Amino acid sequence: MSNATTYQLLINGSWRGGSGTLTVTNPATEAVFGSVAAASASDLDEALASAERSRRAWSSRPAKERGEILVAASRILATKVGDAAKELSREQGKTIAEATGEYARAVETLEWYGTHAEELSAPVPHGPNRMIVPEPLGVVAAFTPWNYPAVLIARKLAPALAAGCPVILKGAEETPSAAVHIVEALRQAGIPDGVVNLVFGVPAQISEHLLNSPIVKVLTFTGSTAVGKHLAKLAANNLQRCVLELGGHSPVVVCEDADLAKAVPAISEYKFECAGQSCNAPSRILVARTRYEEFLSRMTEAARKIKIGPPDDPTTEMGPMANARRIEAMQGLVKDAVDRGASIETGGTRLDQPGFYWPPTILTGVAKDAKVLHDEPFGPILTVAPFDTLEEAIEEANATEYGLAAYFFTGADDTKRALIGGVSAGAVSVNYLKGVSADAPYGGVKQSGYGYEGGEQGMRSFQSLKLVNGLGS
């Protein structure tokens, strides 16, 4: 297996180098500390061939046994979390506590699909004479990003493998260690050679090469809407099924009766996790006008109190952003908003020290055409604005092209019903900011993507449902 700072490819059950290397940087110091192998076209062809060779045996292996391998892998991974979380923190910038929590969710996801593999592969009677038989679709290309590399890999690998599909995983080149640890846990748990292949490299070259192959039957991707659309076009040539988990721009509606003592810490904690680089992080806060000043003052105070620092310092509450591109994006969004008349309540400029540090930032008076209200911020920037009527709040909540998550704070049942029904999002949460779990489906609407990860529907993404008629004939 790879040593601590050189991450390799896994092809047909063997760890090896590629045709070149890419560097891995510590975002807290901006220092390069490692490298990751880059796959060549022939490495990818070998991955495709080995996945295809392994397909028949893996798909016909009893689902119970596939599940047992996933459960064994989850136990192996659980023993590695301490060191793996430190490695993830060093390359991603999230705190060690956040990285540890993320690994716990990856472990839970492997276990959930392991324990449900048999049940979700079983034929389902459909009336007296019919049966629905789930069948694995075939080789999966899985492309995962750098913000939550452990849990997002688990959410793709576990259901695909449980369903009986081999996977070619492209891990995130900026944060490769989670892919290596999860794939190695599967290998140690006895997954046959070729059933999981891990590649890294130039993303556009890898995705084009893999999706050009008719061997690949499913694409599962998490990343930006622009890249998701590009990949869906490539996948159209071979009619590969797509699961696309794309961007978000999630509103929070804080109503007149909201309990601000609960709402503000909940928003602050969820928003600034992973330095705001979560697809379902709240980004636009709409507050009933009668509570606006009180909310803004509490929210600004909470944001200012967050302790920013090195992610390996246990007292740090928010680490750096993952890369220089995110700092440039924050600078562009703040400048554009201020040029159009916005005020900065707190934050707003990069910290003057090495590392990609951007403080929690709150903008008010933001013009409706400002980029920050339309482009996915993907960082620790919040906008806060007042509303007068619930209809206005719903209209504002729906005023982006995204539809991933939305959050509401109110105690009134009729207000909850109006918001739940009126706001377009894949997931809505009331008086609560969490959402993604192993056992429940999660997916976006509008430009946030299509298809589901999590729960039964997450496994159905990798299955065809064969309808068998005439059983009583």
Ligand code: NAD
């Ligand atoms: P990006 O859009 O270039 O890359 C996002 C992810 O997609 C990366 O992991 C990258 O390796 C991958 N990618 C890019 N081009 C690809 C291709 N042609 N084929 C396969 N994979 C490809 O941008 P970025 O600067 O890395 O990230 C910033 C933006 O990405 C954010 O603004 C956010 O919208 C989005 N993003 C979303 C999520 C999410 O959880 N939905 C995660 C990471 C990034």
